[in-house]
Amino acid sequence: MSTTSPGQAGPPTRYVRRVFLLVGVALVAAALLQRAARPATWGELGNYRTAGLTAILATEPVHLGKEGCARCHAEIFGLHEKDFHFDVECEDCHTPGREHVRFHDRFPTGGDPALAALASMPKEYTREGCLFCHRRLGARPRAFAQIEPAEHYAFLGVNDPQTRCIACHSPHEPIFLLAEVKRARIHPVIHECIHCHDTKPEGDYTQVDSHPAMFVCSDCHEGIVEDFESRKHSFMRCTACHLYHPENEDSGRILVNGNRRFCLLCHEDAPFRTGAKQPLVDSKAHLEMIADALELDAAELAADPRACLRCHLDKIHGDVVRK
């Protein structure tokens, strides 16, 4: 160890030892200090406290997901799954359901009303809630269903501007069954003029140089479209009833026809619809009257999705589609 000259024991060795000792003590002190100052669980996974990670990991979720709601509300969930709103989570409209489920798991027969009030969820969405998605905005993808409320109400003869969307549109009970869409055939993409243009341009797109080729309904269904032009509903687009469901960018599916509930969106007589230009009908009384006259079972007639079309098909299509 001693590297100093052997004859001269004394100062040099002592000093070197002292230096080594001092450095050693300093190192040990630093190590002890670092250990003391280092927070618990530091450095196990990386340069941070593992406890910081586990604390976040242990946080309890707030949103259940729709499967959680389906545990009890299976019936309405089943309907919702078939509706076009199938991708809208229950909790988007009804707020997170954790406390609600907790309460009802704990007290299946109903507990303290004060607690029940805390655990209750809003049953209905406001008009503004629907408009979060469906108000017409320039930045929204054109193919997405959107309205200008005043325009929509004027078109349908709705006088009260506070009328809620759910007065006509039930968010759970599908008008277009998605099951039917799934059965529908893959269809060429139908682009409407207004998907790209702000207003429907005059004339024929084929007259415009370098306009991309488009499928239009009359390309394949010429007879039906020609016939439709002479009918009462000719102001409507084909896809208003034959709903087009773009599942991805390349292909879509199309419905064969609308149904009774769809007709009644415009034609049902309702207190908020006093200024309507379209014919209005009290569907229940009307169906009973028809059932009486034709000696049909009223309930059976009401359950028929094509009930309106039995008599009124000529307002939409003629014999051209009947066969």
Added chain:
Amino acid sequence: MRPTNEDDLSRRRFLRITLAGVGGVPAATLFLSTQSKDLFPPPPTDLDDLGRFEWGFLVDTTRCIGCGSCVRACQKENGVPDGYYRTWVERYEVDKDGEVHVDSPDGAIASFQTDLLPRETRNKAFFVPKLCNHCRSSACTQVCPVGATFDTPDGVVLIDKDRCVGCGYCVQACPYGCRYIDERTGTADKCTLCYHRLHRGMTTACAEACPREARICGDLRAPKSRLRQVLRERRYGLLKPDLGTRPKCYYVGLDPEVV
């Protein structure tokens, strides 16, 4: 005859009701939160397993309708204070002169009420949802002087709130403006990619709430995940790639106007 006593009684009753009310709500929440532990799957106990995942996020700007469901869901899921947003939706409108107009009223928590530009002067318009990019080389992690911001083994940037001193350096360092100081705790805060949900087998609150599948969270290490599938099929971009932060938030249909 004894109006004062009646006053006393009603005052006593008033106090009792008030105290019951004030104490009742947290007590009830506490009571309810101790019940039915099996509502959600438990978080993982073996932390060595975390490294099996690498979480990434995808935003499809062509599908976003700007409804703000994600913002509302995030707010509720994470208890984000009013006026602060861990995710928000920006609207870009480009006028005929090529000038870009951007807005995001209240982070779009109540969607958008009107268009920014009149139809005649608008060339194109679209929504871009934003959130923490969970960068692989994140500026915020690098600048934290106390090691409160860290990268998890599965690639999520998190904040240790007990460690954070609230210096705000990370808030300035983040090039995407994703961080804020939570006034209630005085510590930095931001999107956790719903870390507490991911490891229970659930997706993030915003991705779940999105009615258009415009937001997808998934495991970049799983070739069959929806995220990887979309990344294979679609063209996508990154925000500010030139900064070298190597973000893991991918944007389908990204426009050069978006910053």
